[in-house]
Every structure is written in C-alpha cells, then in structure tokens.
Amino acid sequence: MSIAGQPKHVQEISAEGIEPPSEFFVKDTILAGNLGSVSLIQIPIIDLNLLLLDPYSEAYKDEINKLLDALSSWGVFQVIGHGMSSSYLEEIRNLIKKFFCLSIEEKQKYGRAADGFEGYGNDPIFVEGQVLDWCDRLFLTAYPQDQRNLQFWPQNPPNFMNVFEEYCNKVIVLTRTLLKIFARSQNLEDDAFYKEIGEKTLVQARFNLYPKCPKPDKILGVKAHADASIITTLLQDKEVEGLQVLKDGKWYGVPTILHALLINVGDQLEIMSNGIFKSPIHRVAANSEQERISLAVFYFPDYEKEIEPLQGLINSQRPQMFRKVKNYPSISFKSFHSGQIAIDTLRISPSQ
Numbered sequence: 001m002s003i004a005g006q007p008k009h010v011q012e013i014s015a016e017g018i019e020p021p022s023e024f025f026v027k028d029t030i031l032a033g034n035l036g037s038v039s040l041i042q043i044p045i046i047d048l049n050l051l052l053l054d055p056y057s058e059a060y061k062d063e064i065n066k067l068l069d070a071l072s073s074w075g076v077f078q079v080i081g082h083g084m085s086s087s088y089l090e091e092i093r094n095l096i097k098k099f100f101c102l103s104i105e106e107k108q109k110y111g112r113a114a115d116g117f118e119g120y121g122n123d124p125i126f127v128e129g130q131v132l133d134w135c136d137r138l139f140l141t142a143y144p145q146d147q148r149n150l151q152f153w154p155q156n157p158p159n160f161m162n163v164f165e166e167y168c169n170k171v172i173v174l175t176r177t178l179l180k181i182f183a184r185s186q187n188l189e190d191d192a193f194y195k196e197i198g199e200k201t202l203v204q205a206r207f208n209l210y211p212k213c214p215k216p217d218k219i220l221g222v223k224a225h226a227d228a229s230i231i232t233t234l235l236q237d238k239e240v241e242g243l244q245v246l247k248d249g250k251w252y253g254v255p256t257i258l259h260a261l262l263i264n265v266g267d268q269l270e271i272m273s274n275g276i277f278k279s280p281i282h283r284v285a286a287n288s289e290q291e292r293i294s295l296a297v298f299y300f301p302d303y304e305k306e307i308e309p310l311q312g313l314i315n316s317q318r319p320q321m322f323r324k325v326k327n328y329p330s331i332s333f334k335s336f337h338s339g340q341i342a343i344d345t346l347r348i349s350p351s352q
C-alpha cells in the first residue's frame with residue numbers, strides 16, 4: 001500500500017527487500033561523511049542524585065564540573081539517577097515497539113496529512129530534491145494540553161495515552177530540574193532559564209522506527225541536524241546503537257545504556273546560554289542487521305515567546321553572541337531543508 005503521491009513507509013520498503021528509492025541516498029556533503037563504522041565514544045554519564053547534594057560537598061562539585069564540561073563541549077550527556085527505573089524505561093520501549101508492530105493499515109488510522117507533520121508517517125517532503133530519512137515516525141504534541149490533536153494519538157496499544165502522558169510528565173519534571181542545575185552551574189538564580197522560557201511551554205514527541213536498511217553506507221536514519229528545542233530527552237533502543245554526534249569535525253557513535261536517558265542541549269538553550277552550552281549536530285546511522293527504535297521528547301518555549309541570551313551571561317569577555325528570536329523552530333526548519341545550520345543565522349559577528 002502506498003499513499004497517493006507519497007513514497008511508501010520505510011517499514012514497507014525494508015520488508016519488501018527492494019532497492020531503496022534514490023531519494024534516500026545522501027548527497028556527498030561534509031555532514032554526510034564517514035557513513036561507515038565510527039568509533040563509539042563514552043559521552044559523559046551524569047548522576048542526578050549527586051547534583052541534588054549539598055553544593056559545598058566534594059561529590060557535588062565534581063559532578064557539576066563534569067556536567068559543565070559536557071554541556072560546553074559535547075552538548076550531550078547520559079543522565080542516570082533520574083528516578084525512572086530500568087523496568088519502567090523498558091515499559092516505554094515496549095509501548096513504542098507495540099505501536100510500530102501494528103499493521104500499516106492500523107497505524108495509518110493515525111496517519112499524518114500528506115503535507116502535515118503530526119501523526120504517523122514517513123519523512124514528510126517539504127522541498128524539492130530533499131534527501132529522505134530512513135525512518136518512520138509518530139509525531140505528537142503533548143503540551144499545552146489544548147493543542148493536542150487527539151486524532152493522531154493511538155488507541156492501540158490501548159494504554160498508549162496513559163503511559164505516554166505519564167512518561168511525558170516525568171520528562172518535564174526532569175527537564176525543569178536540569179534547567180535549575182544548568183543555571184546553578186553558571187552561578188545564576190535557579191529559575192534564570194525558566195523565567196526566560198516562561199510558564200507556557202510546548203512539549204512534542206517523536207517516536208522513531210528505523211527499519212533494517214540494505215545500504216547503511218549510503219543512507220541515513222536521520223540526516224545531520226541540531227534540535228530546535230531547549231532540551232531534548234532521548235530514550236534510546238536498549239540494544240541497537242545508531243545515534244552519532246559531530247565533534248571537532250568528526251562523527252562519534254553514542255553507546256546505549258539501559259537505565260540512562262540521553263539529554264541534549266537544543267539550539268534555544270545554546271542561544272539563552274549565550275553560546276556557553278553547545279547544541280550538538282547529530283544524525284542517526286542506518287543499520288543493515290537490526291531494526292532500531294527511539295523516543296525523543298522536545299521541550300520548547302511557546303511560539304510567541306521571544307528568546308535571547310540571559311543578561312547574566314553577557315559581559316565584556318563574552319559579548320552577546322545571538323540575536324533575539326521568536327518561533328525559532330520555523331527558522332530551524334527552513335534552514336535544515338536548505339542545508340544551512342539554523343543557529344548561525346542568528347549569530348552576531350564580533351564587529352556588529
């Protein structure tokens with residue numbers, strides 16, 4: 001089955017074992033380099049429990065320094081001690097698998113519109129000549145609650161809504177705790193980032209399925225990008241790796257850790273931190289042997305909220321690095337599809 005005018009779901013192409021259509025083949029750019037094997041790198045593992053200790057304790061100081069180093073170099077770390085047990089995270093992974101295991105017809109009940117973003121589907125085509133990601137996804141808005149489009153929320157598995165909602169709530173609590181700790185790491189008031197973001201936040205989730213791909217040396221699960229969010233919380237497949245992060249011009253594979261969640265700085269946090277925290281460029285490799293799943297939860301400010309570097313992080317040594325911005329995801333989206341790095345369009349050059 002293919003939907004009129006749309007390429008088939010990746011899951012179907014993979015199951016049929018046919019040659020992938022040419023739209024999936026990456027073009028030879030620096031961001032598509034080294035698609036063969038990359039070395040796995042142990043990105044920092046941060047224990048949240050240690051960051052909730054007395055700030056004068058040695059254990060706290062060591063952990064906050066490790067965190068600061070992670071935020072300002074990789075822009076990504078694995079968090080443990082977040083209060084969600086391994087078995088709970090396994091329940092969430094099972095929910096993702098159960099949904100993607102349904103027939104295409106069943107999943108298609110929650111299918112996105114041909115030109116839409118929300119719902120179940122393959123990579124939406126927005127520009128001519130776009131290279132397609134080897135990934136089917138279910139994209140949902142979780143908060144604000146009144147912006148949920150419930151027609152896209154699966155009724156099957158039957159407990160989907162409750163389990164997903166509870167998980168989102170836990171991720172939101174974790175995100176807000178991290179924002180406080182990030183502020184402390186800069187000697188700012190606990191609510192410094194939180195005040196800039198405002199009360200109204202947008203929380204969206206992307207459930208990803210990366211079916212087996214016969215050409216992992218020429219095709220990507222997700223093309224190189226930086227997230228437009230403030231913070232992204234990623235639940236990775238427990239066995240199959242695929243996420244890669246670009247650092248100093250080299251790609252590194254991120255290992256998966258059963259009980260950890262992967263946190264990455266999004267562009268809007270890089271902006272608010274005046275460039276101190278880095279929003280990493282990352283991508284997902286395809287895999288010829290194994291299917292992979294993941295769940296990314298993106299935490300955004302409201303579209304109407306203007307974001308800018310915090311005053312407390314601007315000084316003569318570090319002048320303001322980014323212009324103010326509103327509705328950053330739309331800028332990011334356009335840049336992504338025209339091959340630009342979105343955050344660079346907001347950079348203030350030193351002479352300005």
Ligand SMILES: O=C(O)CCC(=O)C(=O)O
Pocket residue numbers: 206208222227234236242243282283284293294295296
């Ligand atoms: O699946 C992954 O590991 C990462 C997905 C991702 O980067 C995204 O959805 O923005």
Ligand SMILES: [Fe+2]
Pocket residue numbers: 225226227282
């Ligand atoms: Fe991402």
